[in-house]
């Protein structure tokens with residue numbers, strides 16, 4: 001079991017700096033996810049933790065012990081690679097037992113532990129096959145078993161589900177979650193799929209350009225995103241221009257809302273993030289932002305609307321479907337917002353004004 | 357972890373240094389020595405050797421001769437090899453598998469055996485010559501000199517082009533052909549506008565190899581060249597010349613040879629760099645059935661070419677069973693040649709097995725290590741090793757031999773005349789090929805597999821030997837067998853390096869031919885062919901796709 005601390009990590013490839021001074025703490029036993037768009041440096045950071053990338057600056061600690069110069073094979077990590085990296089010339093059983101053999105355990109222990117994890121991953125029946133005859137999902141489970149059987153202090157996973165079809169991905173996601181909780185192992189998980197991150201993580205670090213934008217629980221991330229990038233990257237949202245005046249938020253067309261939380265925030269121009277479900281549709285002429293419905297899509301549980309509110313970007317909103325839908329394209333409506341849910345950012349979008 | 361692409365004195369760093377040391381000692385030093393001998397006489401720096409070479413027609417004409425015959429051989433090999441590979445890829449041809457094997461066998465045999473067989477067939481007293489002369493009164497064109505060399509080179513070296521191009525064509529996607537067919541471009545026009553541009557880099561690479569092989573071949577011009585003297589011939593005669601030995605002059609000729617091959621190498625590189633692109637076919641070309649006159653022509657072409665290419669081997673095998681009296685063949689058949697062979701062989705059979713085996717072990721080990729260094733640990737030192745390892749690719753075998761002999765003939769490095777130096781020569785000459793194929797294999801293996809092993813607690817060298825090497829093994833084994841085959845038929849270096857004790861089978865065959873003991877020579881050559889064929893059969897078992905990389 002292990003706790004990971006990174007202080008001011010720097011990574012350069014030649015003259016380009018990919019990560020400049022990144023710090024974070026990963027608690028013992030949690031499932032920590034690095035989430036971010038392609039090329040933001042997730043894999044790079046993960047491989048620095050694993051010891052496969054050189055470190056150009058900063059310090060990495062496992063349980064307070066500095067590991068910068070520790071060889072990868074001495075770090076006691078389990079790693080699940082994006083392409084699984086199963087040894088093709090070894091059987092499933094030999095793959096799983098590989099790490100145990102390096103630990104010079106006796107035969108009986110190796111056999112027992114190997115079987116235990118083959119069973120846990122439900123791949124016992126393939127134990128004597130060569131990996132090339134396995135499906136993607138089966139290979140993935142071999143990779144997981146191989147990484148877990150050595151009882152690593154830290155489990156690292158780099159987009160382990162990206163090669164699987166949608167159904168298998170859901171199943172495996174749950175399996176990873178269950179096993180991680182059961183074994184209670186500190187896990188760093190990399191993905192660019194935000195839904196996957198939300199469903200699986202204790203803590204998520206949203207990254208962009210090698211820097212952490214927001215670190216928090218899935219709920220925190222969605223409800224109070226740290227900046228505009230996080231708000232738009234996690235889930236969908238509408239960005240509206242607005243202005244705070246004496247604790248009241250004035251939205252386009254002069255619609256004003258007040259909330260107790262906003263009283264202490266200095267007057268300023270703001271960017272307002274309103275998620276599609278944070279709009280409420282009212283009849284035309286009522287207080288709110290007037291708009292015209294451009295399109296509606298019935299999705300069963302919910303109905304999706306595109307509304308022209310006189311801004312360049314049309315507003316997107318969603319609400320639970322009703323029996324007879326009177327809000328058809330062309331209808332005039334008025335939109336209000338759920339004031340306790342929406343988020344206010346400074347003009348540059350760098351800070352969430354509600355996060356103090 | 358530290359940066360893998362910067363030099364560190366860990367295990368791999370130490371291996372880098374060791375390999376570099378080997379290259380410095382056994383290649384850079386001998387070649388440097390050679391250059392020194394070319395430019396330094398008894399009275400210090402001199403250009404006399406070069407002046408002598410270029411001012412005497414006797415010597416300088418060999419340059420033109422070598423160039424002419426090599427260029428001609430390259431062109432004819434292309435004219436035969438490219439269409440052949442194209443037909444094989446495009447059409448269903450009966451007996452294709454057998455033809456392919458025969459082509460490979462002919463490509464793997466020693467060229468001078470071919471030269472000798474052609475003399476027996478078409479020479480002054482050849483069977484075909486006599487047959488045509490006596491029965492039909494037709495006189496055969498002179499086989500000696502340029503014509504004969506061209507014939508021998510073409511029949512043997514077109515197979516290299518064939519194998520190269522066949523490999524490239526297997527990577528061309530069928531949809532490209534279908535697309536061009538859709539646009540109304542078929543047949544010969546499609547070949548020139550679509551197929552040929554795609555395989556041009558490969559064709560050029562094959563052409564370079566053919567050119568260098570032809571240019572540096574020693575046995576063929578010695579046997580069939582007669583008055584048509586080429587470079588390696590005067591290099592050899594000047595070096596071992598019984599009348600006068602002039603090491604400085606021989607070295608100068610060697611230096612000129614190196615310059616020529618280097619220029620050709622860079623010219624080829626320059627042309628093919630601009631035309632190269634990578635291909636990967638999901639749907640290989642599907643061979644179509646052949647019909648009509650075109651079909652007959654294709655069949656005739658393929659079978660006649662392969663027939664001619666394999667004829668020398670077959671004929672040598674046949675003559676090995678003929679009765680001999682003294683040095684001439686008489687009517688009837690016997691095993692006498694084989695029986696007599698053993699008295700002349702001395703230790704050459706053992707040598708032919710031992711020396712290449714030793715060399716092979718070293719080649720495989722070094723090639724795998726060097727390939728690993730240059731793929732996974734790129735730094736200034738490993739790049740140097742990389743460049744050094746490719747140098748022998750363009751250096752004629754005779755030159756390698758001379759450089760080694762002159763550099764290691766005194767203490768503390770007195771290796772001349774030992775098996776060690778013969779093995780070393782084979783190692784140096786064969787490494788470029790084996791390294792290249794190992795690099796190609798290694799590049800197919802994702803680095804994450806090694807990282808997975810490291811993360812599971814496996815130390816670096818253990819990972820290399822337990823994970824990386826086994827994954828490379830099928831490729832390494834098939835590469836090693838090909839190396840082995842080329843090593844046992846090697847002549848040009850062995851001719852310079854051998855002594856009575858270290859004589860190899862090829863040297864023995866050559867000596868018997870020169871002495872006119874044709875029966876014994878035929879028996880020995882047949883033994884060599886049998887070893888080659890057996891090796892190739894083993895190769896076929898290990899090779900995944902049967903692809904030959906030379």
Ligand SMILES: Nc1ncnc2c1ncn2[C@@H]1O[C@H](COP(=O)(O)OP(=O)(O)OP(=O)(O)O)[C@@H](O)[C@H]1O
Nearest residue numbers: 013018036037038039040041042043044045191192
């Ligand atoms: N070996 C390398 N040499 C140079 N640049 C590199 C190297 N590896 C990664 N980079 C660069 O570093 C940046 C971060 O790459 P990284 O692979 O960490 O991204 P990622 O977040 O994992 O992306 P993805 O989601 O696409 O896997 C990218 O801009 C990439 O181009």
Ligand SMILES: [Mg+2]
Nearest residue numbers: 042043044158
């Ligand atoms: Mg990545």
